Amino acid sequence: MKRHKNGNKQYFTRMGTRKKVQAFVRVKPTDDFAHEMIKYGDDNKSIDIHLKKDSRRGVVNNQQTDWSFKLDGVLHDASQDLVYETVARDAVSQALDGYNGTIMCYGQTGAGKTYTMTGATENYKHRGILPRALQQVFKMIEERPTHAITVRVSYLEIYNENLFDLLSTLPYVGPSVTPMTIVENPQGVFIKGLSVHLTSQEEDAFSLLFEGETNRIIASHTMNKNSSRSHCIFTIYMEAHSRTLSDEKYITSKINLVDLAGSERLGKTGSEGRVLKEATYINKSLSFLEQAIIALGDQKRDHIPFRQCKLTHALKDSLGGNCNMVLVTNIYGEAAQLEETLSSLRFASRMKLVTTEPAINEKYDAERMVKNLEKELALLKQELAIHDSLANRTLVNYDPMDEIQIAEINSQVRRYLEGTLDEIDIINLRQIQEVFNQFRVVLSQQEQEVESALRRKYTLIDKNDFAAISAVQKAGLVDAEGHLVGEPDGQSFGLGVAPFSIKPGKKSRSKKTLKDQLSSSARKEGASSPVSGKDLDVISISKTQLIPPSSKDGDIKDMFPRDRETSSIEPLPSDSPKEELRPPRPSTPPSKPVAFEDFKNERGSEINRIFKENKSILNERRKRASETTQRINVIKREIDVTKDALNFQKSLREKQGEYENKGLMIIDEEEFLLILKLKDLKTQYRNEYQELRDLRAEIQYCQRLVDQCRHRLLLEFDIWYNESFVIPEDVQAALKQGSSIRPGMVPVNRIVSLGEDDQDRFSQLQQTVLPEGPDSISFYNAKVKTEQKHNYMKTMVGLQQSHRKQSHQ
Numbered sequence: 001m002k003r004h005k006n007g008n009k010q011y012f013t014r015m016g017t018r019k020k021v022q023a024f025v026r027v028k029p030t031d032d033f034a035h036e037m038i039k040y041g042d043d044n045k046s047i048d049i050h051l052k053k054d055s056r057r058g059v060v061n062n063q064q065t066d067w068s069f070k071l072d073g074v075l076h077d078a079s080q081d082l083v084y085e086t087v088a089r090d091a092v093s094q095a096l097d098g099y100n101g102t103i104m105c106y107g108q109t110g111a112g113k114t115y116t117m118t119g120a121t122e123n124y125k126h127r128g129i130l131p132r133a134l135q136q137v138f139k140m141i142e143e144r145p146t147h148a149i150t151v152r153v154s155y156l157e158i159y160n161e162n163l164f165d166l167l168s169t170l171p172y173v174g175p176s177v178t179p180m181t182i183v184e185n186p187q188g189v190f191i192k193g194l195s196v197h198l199t200s201q202e203e204d205a206f207s208l209l210f211e212g213e214t215n216r217i218i219a220s221h222t223m224n225k226n227s228s229r230s231h232c233i234f235t236i237y238m239e240a241h242s243r244t245l246s247d248e249k250y251i252t253s254k255i256n257l258v259d260l261a262g263s264e265r266l267g268k269t270g271s272e273g274r275v276l277k278e279a280t281y282i283n284k285s286l287s288f289l290e291q292a293i294i295a296l297g298d299q300k301r302d303h304i305p306f307r308q309c310k311l312t313h314a315l316k317d318s319l320g321g322n323c324n325m326v327l328v329t330n331i332y333g334e335a336a337q338l339e340e341t342l343s344s345l346r347f348a349s350r351m352k353l354v355t356t357e358p359a360i361n362e363k364y365d366a367e368r369m370v371k372n373l374e375k376e377l378a379l380l381k382q383e384l385a386i387h388d389s390l391a392n393r394t395l396v397n398y399d400p401m402d403e404i405q406i407a408e409i410n411s412q413v414r415r416y417l418e419g420t421l422d423e424i425d426i427i428n429l430r431q432i433q434e435v436f437n438q439f440r441v442v443l444s445q446q447e448q449e450v451e452s453a454l455r456r457k458y459t460l461i462d463k464n465d466f467a468a469i470s471a472v473q474k475a476g477l478v479d480a481e482g483h484l485v486g487e488p489d490g491q492s493f494g495l496g497v498a499p500f501s502i503k504p505g506k507k508s509r510s511k512k513t514l515k516d517q518l519s520s521s522a523r524k525e526g527a528s529s530p531v532s533g534k535d536l537d538v539i540s541i542s543k544t545q546l547i548p549p550s551s552k553d554g555d556i557k558d559m560f561p562r563d564r565e566t567s568s569i570e571p572l573p574s575d576s577p578k579e580e581l582r583p584p585r586p587s588t589p590p591s592k593p594v595a596f597e598d599f600k601n602e603r604g605s606e607i608n609r610i611f612k613e614n615k616s617i618l619n620e621r622r623k624r625a626s627e628t629t630q631r632i633n634v635i636k637r638e639i640d641v642t643k644d645a646l647n648f649q650k651s652l653r654e655k656q657g658e659y660e661n662k663g664l665m666i667i668d669e670e671e672f673l674l675i676l677k678l679k680d681l682k683t684q685y686r687n688e689y690q691e692l693r694d695l696r697a698e699i700q701y702c703q704r705l706v707d708q709c710r711h712r713l714l715l716e717f718d719i720w721y722n723e724s725f726v727i728p729e730d731v732q733a734a735l736k737q738g739s740s741i742r743p744g745m746v747p748v749n750r751i752v753s754l755g756e757d758d759q760d761r762f763s764q765l766q767q768t769v770l771p772e773g774p775d776s777i778s779f780y781n782a783k784v785k786t787e788q789k790h791n792y793m794k795t796m797v798g799l800q801q802s803h804r805k806q807s808h809q
């Protein structure tokens with residue numbers, strides 16, 4: 001049921017199986033039947049056409065001369081009665097069960113469409129499908145006394161894209177709406193302004209039919225219409241309600257009986273030796289009908305071009321979909337009409353490809369349903385009252401709660417949450433539901449309170465708002481008040497995103513070492529300190545599981561060329577959670593490449609892991625971008641090929657002389673399909689292109705992350721290397737006190753020289769101030785340290801500035 005939607009109150013009950021459209025062929029009786037050209041299959045379900053090669057007509061040798069068409073039945077010399085039984089009886093009978101049905105006659109003018117559909121009105125025996133269908137409907141209604149079935153009919157003519165009501169002359173037709181319009185609603189398609197007539201008996205229905213037929217003939221004279229160019233749609237609408245009051249379900253259905261316009265093509269064909277295959281319709285709505293049929297026959301197609309003309313639009317819910325569909329193709333049996341016969345048979349075989357999914361149109365009578373439910377409700381309330389009195393329960397109210405009752409429950413829930421109320425008594429289902437509801441209300445209020453309390457104190461940033469995050473990163477991760485997570489050194493380090501996606505979970509081992517880096521002063525500031533908060537965030541990076549770390553170290557490994565001379569030096573033991581536990585330093589520092597390996601396993605393992613993760617995401621996106629690019633190229637090539645094919649078709653059409661109707665180009669099936677394909681390809685191309693653009697943006701973003709990460713890794717490594725091997729331990733100890741800055745951040749040469757300067761000044765100080773008493777020593781000590789700290793601050797600012805300059809380049 002892909003192609004139609006249910007209406008609000010309409011339900012389709014599936015028949016379960018998909019069904020092919022039934023296509024029959026009726027051959028008009030003739031004394032001049034072309035036996036040698038037209039042959040029927042043994043089962044009467046196929047027609048073979050054989051065309052003699054005619055040298056006089058200059059027919060090209062390789063032109064096709066044999067065709068075979070599979071059908072559901074060939075009606076040759078068939079009586080009107082047999083035709084009805086074969087073609088229409090089942091569809092009409094199913095219509096009374098709620099299935100829509102459409103029976104169409106197609107063929108060239110004079111081949112017997114009107115004879116098949118309406119029949120010869122002057123002879124009862126020769127009456128067609130239409131009067132017989134009406135008879136069957138009323139007969140079946142008589143046989144179903146359990147149902148109240150109403151029958152309505154309408155008769156529509158479509159001529160030159162204008163709609164005519166063939167029953168508008170009847171006295172009881174209200175003010176006519178002109179012009180008539182085709183309207184779609186969830187229940188289907190209907191013609192606004194078309195009169196629909198209630199008929200309670202067969203005789204009424206017949207007079208409507210005759211009225212319509214007469215109008216059809218009169219109108220064709222007075223309005224100078226060529227009646228062979230018009231389509232007539234006679235519709236029987238049925239609505240069946242069960243006579244038992246309790247059943248609120250009812251079914252609706254309609255049968256469309258369609259007498260199509262003549263399908264003949266331009267008179268030019270034939271004698272000029274034009275290709276038989278060429279399809280240039282005299283009637284453009286028939287060409288649109290064919291396009292719709294082709295689309296319906298293609299399972300892959302989602303869009304069916306129904307709105308191209310009035311005929312297909314008016315029949316939108318009667319072609320394919322949930323209908324029983326029958327086509328009668330009327331053909332001549334004479335040799336002279338063979339080309340038209342061929343094209344009619346082609347239409348028939350196309351129609352056979354269409355599948356439908358017949359389903360009952362079930363509706364609900366809202367009024368009856370409400371009445372039934374009210375009855376049911378009253379009964380259940382009585383039942384409950386009895387139940388309560390049997391269970392010795394005091395009278396319980398089962399009505400919906402009012403505001404006061406709800407407020408009481410809200411207060412109960414609050415007291416329960418505070419702990420001042422131990423239990424909430426269960427009274428009835430409604431009350432239980434309200435209790436849960438109030439839990440939700442209270443919870444969401446509390447959430448809001450917490451959030452606004454946080455907002456008053458902190459600037460909160462949406463974890464999913466990448467723009468905001470990157471803005472914060474750019475700003476150095478720290479906001480004006482310093483509340484946000486960030487680095488004290490102000491570096492916009494590449495893992496900046498990670499802290500926003502912290503997930504609760506197991507803490508990694510490296511946490512310990514990082515935690516140990518918290519300076520004693522920072523620790524003293526307590527847990528609420530932004531600095532300690534920051535460090536915890538950095539630790540938590542290990543828990544961002546974007547993707548499993550699978551990729552190799554990548555280019556980081558190659559950042560330091562391996563030094564043969566120094567590579568033999570023992571690497572640091574990787575298991576060194578605390579500095580105190582470290583083995584004594586080697587007298588010569590290890591080579592940087594070796595130390596870097598250690599660093600990555602130990603102190604830098606988190607950053608390294610995230611670096612690798614980011615890299616693998618980047619690689620994955622790059623791979624996807626390259627795949628998308630390849631797909632785009634393939635589509636582009638296909639577009640070029642299709643364009644060429646289309647141009648070829650166009651030139652072919654131009655060579656053979658094109659046909660235009662009211663400025664509308666008539667094109668054949670092949671070209672039509674190519675146009676659709678091209679459209680489809682262009683959509684694909686646009687979609688892929690959009691995806692590539694998105695991917696590129698993502699790649700750029702990821703690349704920046706990777707770069708920042710790499711930078712961070714190297715920086716951390718340098719700090720660690722300096723701390724571990726280069727800066728003398730006593731200097732470090734001295735620098736660390738009272739400062740949150742890690743000594744390794746400062747270039748070694750500066751520290752060393754600084755240390756000397758300070759040493760000098762310290763001894764000088766000691767000499768000058770000692771006379772003031774030993775108590776003053778701590779004062780001066782502090783002074784020296786503060787000065788040292790200021791020095792480092794200045795150094796840091798310098799470092800930051802040079803770093804920012806680099807990263808902005």
Ligand code: ADP
Nearest residue numbers: 028029107108109110111112113114115116330
């Ligand atoms: P169409 O509607 O396709 O243009 P008609 O139904 O008007 O063709 O048929 C043209 C003529 O042929 C009419 O006079 C009709 O009575 C006659 N005719 C068509 N089919 C049959 C048939 N099967 N038996 C007898 N007469 C037929």
Ligand code: MG
Nearest residue numbers: 113114115228
């Ligand atoms: Mg006709």
